[in-house]
Amino acid sequence: MILEALGSALLGLILAWAAAHRLSHRLPARPLVLSTGVAGALFGDFVTHTALGPGSTLPSLLGAAIVSAASLSLLLRPTTRRLRRSAPA
Numbered sequence: 291m292i293l294e295a296l297g298s299a300l301l302g303l304i305l306a307w308a309a310a311h312r313l314s315h316r317l318p319a320r321p322l323v324l325s326t327g328v329a330g331a332l333f334g335d336f337v338t339h340t341a342l343g344p345g346s347t348l349p350s351l352l353g354a355a356i357v358s359a360a361s362l363s364l365l366l367r368p369t370t371r372r373l374r375r376s377a378p379a
Contacts, residue, residue, distance in 0.1 A: 298354035302331025309362050330361030
């Protein structure tokens with residue numbers, strides 16, 4: 291269980307680093323991105339491990355990667371700001 295948690299935290303850190311490296315112009319500060327990736331991966335590992343039970347390491351790591359990526363996607367900012375004008379009444 292400890293190795294599974296460490297593996298998912300490392301997986302989340304790698305995903306967060308890759309996102310911060312690739313999309314640095316659309317993400318907030320790097321420490322926030324890295325901690326969000328790790329926290330998302332640990333939460334995803336916890337949820338999938340609880341749902342599937344012990345002995346399912348690969349599905350738990352897959353769940354960790356999915357939740358980490360979803361958490362990181364919530365931090366993305368739009369590329370440009372568009373001024374939306376309402377239609378005249």
